[in-house]
Amino acid sequence: MRILVQKFGGTSLSTDEARQFVLRHIQRERQRQNSLVVVVSAMGRKGDPYATDTLLSLLPANGDSLPSRERDLLLGCGEIISAVMLQGMLQAASIPAVALTGGEAGILTDNQFGRARIVEIRTETVFRHLHEDKVVIVAGFQGKTESGLLTTLGRGGSDTSATALGAALHADQVDIYTDVNGILTADPRIVENARPLSVVGYTEICNMARQGAKVIHPRAVEIAQQARIPLRVRSTFSDEEGTLVTDKYDPVYGAMVLDRHVTGVAHVTGITQITVQVQNGHNDVQLQVFQAMASHLISVDFINVTPGGAVYTVFDHDAEQAVAVLQRIGYEPIAVSGCAKISIIGGGMNGVPGIMARIVEALTEQGVPILQSADSNTTIWVLVRETYMVDALRALHAKFSLHE
Numbered sequence: 001m002r003i004l005v006q007k008f009g010g011t012s013l014s015t016d017e018a019r020q021f022v023l024r025h026i027q028r029e030r031q032r033q034n035s036l037v038v039v040v041s042a043m044g045r046k047g048d049p050y051a052t053d054t055l056l057s058l059l060p061a062n063g064d065s066l067p068s069r070e071r072d073l074l075l076g077c078g079e080i081i082s083a084v085m086l087q088g089m090l091q092a093a094s095i096p097a098v099a100l101t102g103g104e105a106g107i108l109t110d111n112q113f114g115r116a117r118i119v120e121i122r123t124e125t126v127f128r129h130l131h132e133d134k135v136v137i138v139a140g141f142q143g144k145t146e147s148g149l150l151t152t153l154g155r156g157g158s159d160t161s162a163t164a165l166g167a168a169l170h171a172d173q174v175d176i177y178t179d180v181n182g183i184l185t186a187d188p189r190i191v192e193n194a195r196p197l198s199v200v201g202y203t204e205i206c207n208m209a210r211q212g213a214k215v216i217h218p219r220a221v222e223i224a225q226q227a228r229i230p231l232r233v234r235s236t237f238s239d240e241e242g243t244l245v246t247d248k249y250d251p252v253y254g255a256m257v258l259d260r261h262v263t264g265v266a267h268v269t270g271i272t273q274i275t276v277q278v279q280n281g282h283n284d285v286q287l288q289v290f291q292a293m294a295s296h297l298i299s300v301d302f303i304n305v306t307p308g309g310a311v312y313t314v315f316d317h318d319a320e321q322a323v324a325v326l327q328r329i330g331y332e333p334i335a336v337s338g339c340a341k342i343s344i345i346g347g348g349m350n351g352v353p354g355i356m357a358r359i360v361e362a363l364t365e366q367g368v369p370i371l372q373s374a375d376s377n378t379t380i381w382v383l384v385r386e387t388y389m390v391d392a393l394r395a396l397h398a399k400f401s402l403h404e
Helices: 016-031 052-057 068-075 077-092 124-131 157-168 202-210 218-227 285-295 316-328 355-365 386-399
Strands: 003-008 035-040 097-100 107-109 118-121 135-139 142-144 150-152 173-178 231-235 243-245 264-277 301-306 309-315 334-345 372-375 379-385
Touching: 003 016, 003 157, 016 035, 016 077, 035 077, 035 124, 035 157, 052 068, 052 077, 068 077, 068 150, 077 097, 077 135, 097 124, 107 157, 118 157, 124 135, 142 157, 157 173, 157 218, 202 218, 202 243, 202 264, 202 334, 218 231, 264 285, 264 301, 264 316, 264 386, 285 309, 285 316, 301 372, 309 316, 316 334, 334 386, 355 379, 355 386, 379 386
Parallel strands: 003 035, 003 173, 035 135, 097 135, 107 142, 173 231
Antiparallel strands: 107 118, 142 150, 231 243, 264 309, 264 334, 301 309, 334 379, 372 379
C-alpha cells in the first residue's frame, strides 16, 4: 500500500470552484493507485461563515469568557464541517470515502486546550478504512484527550495533523496544498521577481517558516524531518509540482538536496526595539529586565546583551506594557516602534566569509540603517524600520541573485 497524505487549507475549500480542484487532485492520485488520507482545514478565511477566525469572532459578543474546553469545542467545528462537505462531494463522484474527527482518526493529545500536543496516534481505524479502499478524510487542527475530550492544536494545527499522520502511517509523502505554487525566495507581494524553489532541505524551510514565511507551519516540518517523510508544498489551483522538501536522494533532481548559503529572505513586522542601559551603578540590569518581562508574560526576541545594558525586541502590541514595567522598576527604556525583522536564510552560513559584508553593502546602497543584527549557522537577522522594509527585502534579494 502506497500511502499519500494530502492536506488542503481553507482557501482550497472556500468555494464550489475551489473544491472542484480538490476533487481533481484526489481523483488523480487515486488513478495512480495511491491510498489517500486527506486532512482538511476550516473553509475560507476570516469573514467566511465557518473559518476559524470567524468562529473566534463570536466570542466577544458573549462576554469572551468561554472556558478553554468549550472554546475548543467551538473552534473544532470548522474542520469537521469541511470534512463532512468533502466526504459528500466524493460520494457524489462515486469515490468511497469516510469523514473522521481528529480523535476518531486516533490523534491523542495532552490536556492543554487551545495548544494541545500530540502524544500518540492510534492508526487502526485509518488503516481499516484504507484497506477498504476508502479515502479517509480527517478534520485537521484537532485531536482528543485520553478521556475523549476534543482539543485543538493551535495555529498551523492542520499542517501538524497532516505530517503527524504521515509519520504514524509511514506514508510515502505528504502534500500540503495551499493558494501559492510552492515556496518562493521571498514574499511575491513585495519582491516581484521572487522565484519558486523546486527543492529545499527541511532546515531551510523550517527556518523560513519561523521567520515569517507563512506557507507551512514549522512544527509540521520538524515532524516530517524526524520521520524523514518527503513534503511537497504545491498549489491547489494547478497541477505543477511545487516545492519538494526533503534531505533524501531525489531521482528527479539527481542528487542529495544540499543546503545553500542563502536560500531566501523573510520578514516579520510589528516589532518594537527596546534599549535599557545600566543606571546608578546597577550591575544586574539584564537579570532585572528579563525577569520583569518573563513575570508579565512578554515574549522577547533579538536579544543583545552588553556590560552596559541590553537591547531586545517585543511585538508592538506588548511594547506599551513592556515600557511601563521597566519604568516601574526604575529604568528609562528607549523604545523604537514600527520595526521589521528581516531574515536572510540558508544553510551553513557560519564560517563562510563575506555574507554579512554583502548584507551591509546591499542595505547601505539603499540608504537603509541597520538598527540591530544577529546570526546563527543558518540565518542572519537585521532589524530595520518598517518604512525601509520593502527596499531592504528587494535589495537583499537582488544582492544574493535569488531571482536567478
